[in-house]
Amino acid sequence: MKGTLVRRRVLAGIAVAALALAACGDGDDDTGTGGTEGSEFSSLSGSLKATGATFPAAYYQEVITAFKDEAPNLTITYNGTGSGTGKKDFGANLNDFAGTDSLVKDTDGPTAGSFLYVPTVAAPITVSYNLSGVDKLQLSAETLAKIFQRTIKTWDDPAIKADNPDAKLPAGKNITVVHRSDGSGTTSNFTKYLDSAAKGVWTLASGDTVKWPADTQGGEKNTGVATLIKNGDGAIGYVDYSDAKASGLKFAAIKNKDGKFVEASVKGAQAALAGAEVKDDLSYNPLNAAGADTYPITSPTFLLVRTKYDDAKKKEAVIGFVTYLLGDGQKLAEEVGFAPLPDALKTKALAQLDKVS
Known part of the structure; x- marks a missing residue:
């Protein structure tokens, strides 16, 4: 044939x-x-x-x-x-x-x-943000989980300061969390990552849809989330790498399983793929993979x-x-x-x- x-x-x-x-x-x-x-x-x-x-x-x-x-x-x-x-x-x-x-x-x-x-x-799922005066940001899985479930509400929270000892974080600046409003595989993989990497801290479960706290904002598709972040000083959200770059967003370096803060990149995604276990039906999960160069939120x-x-x-x-x-x-x-x-x-x-x- x-x-x-x-x-x-x-x-x-x-x-x-x-x-x-x-x-x-x-x-x-x-x-x-x-x-x-x-x-x-x-x-x-x-x-x-x-x-x-x-x-x-x-x-x-x-x-x-x-x-x-x-x-x-x-x-x-x-x-x-x-x-x-x-x-x-x-x-x-x-x-x-x-x-x-x-x-x-x-x-x-x-x-x-x-x-x-x-x-x-x-590809990487970026943690994109808009914070005046802060061009570099690093976040551990535990801090990220607390931000997105609204346990942490301001940018000068001690947990964020601990992840960013050299950053000048604005005092008392409120964090605006942005997420997908539609059923999304990006949401599924982002929340799966938090469920795995911040086990015991993340409490919102995982899936294509999640019951987000009421004081968060929802955007349709990755482009909708990117737009809300770009237009809101103090905003943070998860966006695919391609759309984050196209929108000119800044994104945080995320602490991986080996304890290294790694920025989203194709190279980091390839490192995550290298160690992923492939099942018989060809499903596989590169999230939170080990490796010094691995970007941990690779979808x-x-x-x-x-x-x-x-x-x-x-x-x-x-x-x-x-x-x-x-x-x-x-x-x-x-x-x-x-x-x-x-x-x-x-x-x-x-x-x-x-x-x-």
Whole structure:
């Protein structure tokens, strides 16, 4: 089958990563981002609709744009609605594939056995802030937990001072906590991190939605949270790395498991990926990973693809796009602030597509 043939070629490219794909054979093997009439994807046509996580949306848009050169007759739309909505849409057959940063629960919509997890990239969740006169900030997990559950309410709290002995923190300045107002995988991973790293301190549990204290502010999608932080002196919130950078936000260095304060970066996310345990269904958790260079709030993200597509044309289109994303599409990740998958995980992710019928 064509999809299997393409995946074999991508797998071969991973196995011999030192060789350029363009030099691996004749024109039929060309799956480069430049696009040629010999592209293995050029026969794909029709349209695909996807909804879901806003966290990887910038990366997916980059890949979709590049893939258009390879499959000019195929139209793909990805609408960043939030992981919760993406999963519900998937369960209601309102999309062809979905993006999610969090795993599927029984109440999310998709039924067990109807989907496969396909890891795509990973990236830091920043703790972004707006505090006049403070350009560098460091926070431990325990201090962060107390800030977000409103145990700590001012910027000159002793716990923040202890984390920042050299900073000039404003006296009596109130902290405004900003969070997601929609069901969000970013919220799920941020609160999972606090639940793990600040165990015994964090009391708000974890999930796509959390019952935040009444004196906090909610923003829709990562961009909404970023806007509220940018417009509010004294504000702090959690925002994906790509949107935080695009919004010009400052973000705190977070104390990792090895006791080092590490700023959000692609390098820090890659360090977290290196030690993550991958389960049989390809779910994995790089949060609070060990390692001196690890950024501790590193989020995975996945595509949900169906185990069975009734429309053969859509099936081949989904397989083709995801194959490209896991091949040449990985080269685009760092440009927009994401960590590409390690080769071993890419190989396993490609093998998931052989299970689609």
